Every structure is written in structure tokens, then in C-alpha cells.
Amino acid sequence: MPYTITVQPSGRSFEADAGEPMLTAGIRQGIGLPYGCKDGACGSCKCKKISGHVKHGTHQSKALSAEEEAAGYVLTCCGVAQSDVVLESRQVTHAGAFPIKKMPARVAELERLAHDVMRVRLQLPANDVIQYHAGQYIEIILRDGSRRSYSMAGAPHTLTASGVPMVDLHLRHMPGGKFTDHVFGAMKAKEILRIEGPYGSFRLQDDSPLPIVFLASGTGFAPIKAIIDHEHMQFMGITRPAVLYWGGRRPRDLYMDAWVRGKLLELPHLQYVPVVSDALPEDEWQGRSGFVHRAVLQDFPDLSGHQVYACGAPIVVDSARRDFVQQAGLPEYEFYADAFTSEADKVHQP
DSSP states (O other), rough: EEEEEEEEEEEEEEOTTTTHHHHHHHTTOOOOOOSSSSSSSSTTTTTEEESSSSEEESTTTSSSOOOOOHHTTTTTTTESSSSSEEEEOOOOOOOSSOOOOHHHEEEEHHHHHHHEEEEEEEEETTTTTOOOOOOEEEEOOOOOOOOEEEEESSSOOBBBBTTBBBBEEEEOTTTOOTHHHHHTTTTOOOOOEEEEEEEEEOOTTTTTOOEEEEEEEEGGGHHHHHHHHHHHHHHHHHOOEEEEEEEEESSGSSSTHHHHHHHHHOOOEEEEEEEEEEOOOOGGSEEEEEEEHHHHHHHHSSTOEEEEEEEEEHHHHHHEEEHHHHHHHHGGGEEEEEEOOOOHHHHHOO
């Protein structure tokens, strides 16, 4: 017997079948609840349960602690309704979410952006284009059926000069990684991959007038690049004040620094603050140093009137969420995040 899941304050509802995670049921019916890894590892789908009974599958305590669960919080990615359930989530997306499609994609171009970052440009079928919001990601389906998730790094309405639909991905090499070892080793142009998407709830809330703080670490820059891309912001008519904080261990990790600086000339309402945490003497770094989210707090001790969009390593996103809310007064519902959870992160740990 299906149970009814209602999401407040939007009032939207959907049916979840017996044994079906609430997130899966919502996606299936076009209800876009927030989520990230879908494996109980990142906590992006965590929300408050107002009423009802939910049973959780395997998940990590860093995503949902025992104390949080006792306080009524649930993970929709692994939470299965045992009755009708009412949830509180302000980030539920509008009706008419883009359909999730599975299709082949041809590797059109490989470009090293840094010693450990590769831009992989995929050519999509001309007659079956993926529609997506800037900030969303696709999954690459490997031959053994396992999947790898990567954010799309370009504006969703961008085509090549010849009108061919393309998707750019920024892949960091994870030594020993099943897929990235192949990308940085044997992958060649014209290779065919299987992809599925779009996934993810990370996107610009374009109905808000609030000024924006973008926070990126490493390749977490990719989905933010899609949002701040000149063509996208111009296309959407977005002129809200925005500042991008991009953090890396060394200057070379800010692998598209020149691209960002070029965009500043085209987007007068955008500012850019690069932050490096572990510069070496030979880097001759003269910019901001330390943890990137601490740089935000130094410049914005009061975030109560802002929206924050954070992408990157889970430790960076989690630290920013905690400190921005607790120390700078950011409303928790104005923190939008996409933590890059690796396969190692998804291994269950107590």
C-alpha cells in the first residue's frame, strides 16, 4: 500500500510505494527534493519530519547522527515511509522538473586544465538533448553498472557553433579510481560513454532578490561555473550582486582563474576572491590565504540577508554550513549545497 508524502511549506505531495525511499519516489513523480550522493553519505537530503514514521537504510552518522534522528530529522535518500509522512523542506523544486534520460555520449575533446583536472567534453545525440538546470549533474554508467557523478560545467542552453549539443565535465584524478585512472590514462576522443541525468537539486533560486555568495573548493567550481557563466546569467537576466570565493591548496588548483577574471569584465555585478590554503614559497602567492569559508566570514560577518551556494569537498561544505548559520546568522534554508562525495566517502562508516 503506498503512503502519501507531503512537503511543507509548498504543500506538494506524492506517493511512495512500500519499501521505496522517499527521494526515489519524489524524483519518479517530478518532485525535486534536495539531494546529493543518494547513498546516505553526504546529508544533503536531510530534512525535518513533522509527522509520520520513517525507517532508515544504511547511512553514515556524519550525514544523520543519532541525535538528529531522535530530534526528528530524516534522510530522504534512504528513508522509507512506514506511514503517511509530512516533511519540512524549503528547497523543493517547482513542478515540471526536467525528465531524467539515459543516452550514449561521445568523448569529443579532452583538455588538461591542471595536473590533476581534466575537462571532458561530451557530444550528445542531436535528437535527444538532456535539459538541465545550471548546477545539476549527470551520472556516467560504467561497464560493470557502477556509476560516477559529475556536475555539468556549462550553461544549459549552450551549443557549439555548428549547433551540436555538448556537455563539459571537470574531472579530478583520484589515483586508483576505476574511472579517473582511465580518463587520465587510456581515454581517447570518440570513445562512447553511457550517461544518465539530469540529477541533483543544486541550482540558482532565480526568484530571490538576495545577494549571492558562491563558495567553491577544487572542482566544486564546475557547477558554479555553469551558474555564473556569462551566457547563462545574461540569458536569465540575473544582475544580483554576487561574489565567488574559490579555494584550493595551491594556486594551480584554481585551474580556470584566468577564465573567471575574464568574466569579471563582462559581469560588473560579480566579484572574485581566490583563496589558497597551502601555498609554497615558489608559488609566490600574494592573495588571500587560509580556509576558503573563513575568508567569507572575514568579509561577511553578517550573512542574514544573503544566499550561499557551496560546492566542493564535504568537509568544506559542512564547515561552511555550520559556521555560516551559527556565526553569521545565515538562515539555514538559504544555504544551497552540492558536496562532491567520492566512492570512498560512500563506504559506510559508523
